[in-house]
Amino acid sequence: MCDVVTAPRRPALRRGARLGLLLLAAVLAWAPDASPQAPARPRLLMVTYSGGYQHDVVRRASPDRRSLAEQTAEDLGAQSGAFDVTRLYSREDVERLSADIFTKVRAVLFYTTGAPPFRPEVRQALLRFVQRGGGFVGVHCATDTWYEVPEYGELVGAYFDGHPWTQRVRLVVEDPTHSSTKHLGPGFEITDEIYQFRSWSRDKVHVLLRLDPSSVDVGKGKRADQDYALSWIRHHGRGRVFYTALGHGREVWEDERFRRHLLEGIRWAIGAR
Numbered sequence: 001m002c003d004v005v006t007a008p009r010r011p012a013l014r015r016g017a018r019l020g021l022l023l024l025a026a027v028l029a030w031a032p033d034a035s036p037q038a039p040a041r042p043r044l045l046m047v048t049y050s051g052g053y054q055h056d057v058v059r060r061a062s063p064d065r066r067s068l069a070e071q072t073a074e075d076l077g078a079q080s081g082a083f084d085v086t087r088l089y090s091r092e093d094v095e096r097l098s099a100d101i102f103t104k105v106r107a108v109l110f111y112t113t114g115a116p117p118f119r120p121e122v123r124q125a126l127l128r129f130v131q132r133g134g135g136f137v138g139v140h141c142a143t144d145t146w147y148e149v150p151e152y153g154e155l156v157g158a159y160f161d162g163h164p165w166t167q168r169v170r171l172v173v174e175d176p177t178h179s180s181t182k183h184l185g186p187g188f189e190i191t192d193e194i195y196q197f198r199s200w201s202r203d204k205v206h207v208l209l210r211l212d213p214s215s216v217d218v219g220k221g222k223r224a225d226q227d228y229a230l231s232w233i234r235h236h237g238r239g240r241v242f243y244t245a246l247g248h249g250r251e252v253w254e255d256e257r258f259r260r261h262l263l264e265g266i267r268w269a270i271g272a273r
């Protein structure tokens, strides 16, 4: 008799359980949309257009692959959680950029040569973006760029004027308190292509790294004062500019000391540190 009484209830319970499972599934399917979105990371616009000499570190093996420099920036941003990267590489990438990109990014990084073919209003928007508080990161040949745009030279702090030395050199850390240099100690040795500059003045920048002139044949350089700064920061209007002359070759981009120098320089320019 018990079986007779309970038997009809089993389908009812099973129906209830099925309904519960369906409801649970519906809630689970719906829940991700209802949860608050994680705040978006700051975005870095990385420009590696080469109008003149193209360095190996920014060459893509194929159009849809990342160069070593692009991959490094993406890895640094992702591993630190500090930023995401939007990449501009080809002439077409640069030509089709519109000025509203600067409402979507917190800093711009240039590893460029020659004249990146921004439309005139977009180039003006970039200069205005930094004046109004955006970040700018110049790496190595960013100073070998836009010679015909003096406002750009002022922004980055100098123009390239040859590279007298490609060898192992000693660098002096002038400011060991900055986040981009404090891991480097009082000085360090590195093998790289070493730039000299024109249209550069200590009055306009805060020097982070300089060449130790006793580590090279200083007679190859042009400066009577032997003052070869290789990384600096400056304020440009309300914006922050970080420049490092390092980064010619692959071995530098794979060097942990350079990677941290660059990561912290980007973070400083974004304003996160």
Ligand SMILES: [Zn+2]
Binding pocket: 055, 140, 141, 193, 247, 248
């Ligand atoms: Zn170079």
